[in-house]
Amino acid sequence: MEQLKGTGVALVTPFKADESIDWNALEKLINFVIEGGVNYVVSLGTTGETPTLSADEKLDLMKFTFEKVSKRVPVVIGIGDYCTRDVVNRLEKCPLDEATAILSVAPYYSKPTQEGIFQHYKTIAAASPKPVILYNVPGRTGRNMTAETTLRLAHEVENIAGMKEASGDMMQCMQILRDKPKDFLVVSGDDGLALAQIACGMEGVISVAANYFAADFSSMVHAALINDYAAARVFNNNLLEGFELMFSENNPAGIKAFLHHAGIIENYFRLPVVPVTAELHKKIGAYLKKY
Template identity: 45%
Template sequence: MQKFIGTGVALVTPFNNDLSVDVEALINLVNFNIENGTNYLVINGTTAESATITKEEKQLIIDVIIKATNKRVPLVLGVGGNNTLEVVKELKTRDFTGIDGILSVAPYYSKPTQEGFYQHYKALAEATDLPIILYNVPGRTAKNMEPATTLRLAKDFSNIVAVKEAGNNQQQYNALLKDKPADFLIISGDDDLALGVTLAGGSGVISVIGQAYPAEFSKMIQLGLEGKNQEAYKIHFKMMDIIDYIFEENNPAGIKTVLQELNICKNDVRLPLVKASEQLQTKIADYVKAF
């Protein structure tokens, strides 16, 4: 699955002041990323505020991004939830024309057992021929999918091609890298650990900060894939502070503040999220000016 190696970005959903989808800003964000080296784009992930976007808006976002991308880079669509039957139904009935793969978050809130995780993803894998990227993010789902479960799925289903691991746990990354099948991709979902994971044998990142600094971040990951650790860490060290800032309060309020400072989109978010505090906005503005 070469198409998911390198730097993917989990796109935000830009909003107008009335909190409608800002289509023009979304197109600009897509073009900015493609023109500056992002390898693939992720649509309607959690960074896109997918929990507070309507079904009609999600389709609008998909249509806009497919058209703007114009097959220049692969597209991954977020399709997940804790109602397995509903996710299976969507996989069987949605038109996936223009979509290259699925990112499916581990079931949240329900806190399934490891066998529950396995059976959930088994049902998804049997419902579609599309490549599936598992998404383990225990900080949001309230339950960790353990490496043994991820690797069991990797070995049992040929269309489960990767995991976006976002537990911010280096030991868990190492366990996955140590025992993974040769063609299974370990993708970092943690911007702060992405370079180290890549250097250890990972396949890159699905990033949040990458969409604001696509040239720098994608170059860092490419250097990591080439084993050029000293050059790569120069970029990593330069970006450490902004990575901390964007996750200091909530995601995507932080990254939207960066994008506003770069004149790409406004920093509006939908409740229950709120804009970054004035203190955080000042820190981010100072970083962007000095970058």
């Protein structure tokens, strides 16, 4: 897990006008974030619009990412679902030799009990050939994974090696950081809270914003991790308005608008995600000129 400290980036999936995957744009994005200084990339995270991708497309994206990253940085693969059996089946079939770890979102929609969440992850960890990183994002899943459940998994299940915590609950985050095993990695899943959470003891972030702000966001995280908070605050303060614009309507619609302004990808999606409004798109353009 030492490899996954610092800045990870949850890659978007670029599409063409006909909704096919834009492989050239994805290669451009991969090179852009690595050259910007991110420490690792996350492929097939929910920012990549994975619910709209077919099983074959997910497999192709995984292989393409491994090929284009070409071992320059570690690759984490997102494999999560509300059906535990489906996650296990995918773990058994996916070519994961080049993956450093698996990022698995907490089961969504079904709103399981804390015991259900525990058993879900325990089953996944037993089936996974790679270390598992928990992903708690109750704003999307509809159910918070409590500090008690997280710590139970961290202490009792051997192949669970870390978590991406995106509850936004700072007290819960601090409880996890206080009581976790020493070698259990905890990273932020909230770009706007990442600096504060690193100050509390988190060891990095899996970021959406780093798709566009790869260099400055990575510099902010690096400065914070070496306790240079004066420098980190400068970067963070410059990014705050960008965070607000990026997440004001939808993720990944916001980050794709930023990347479109940069000429890295086209601004296309698969329903039900749609582009940001024309008004917000204009505000993003104005901000980037100022930035």
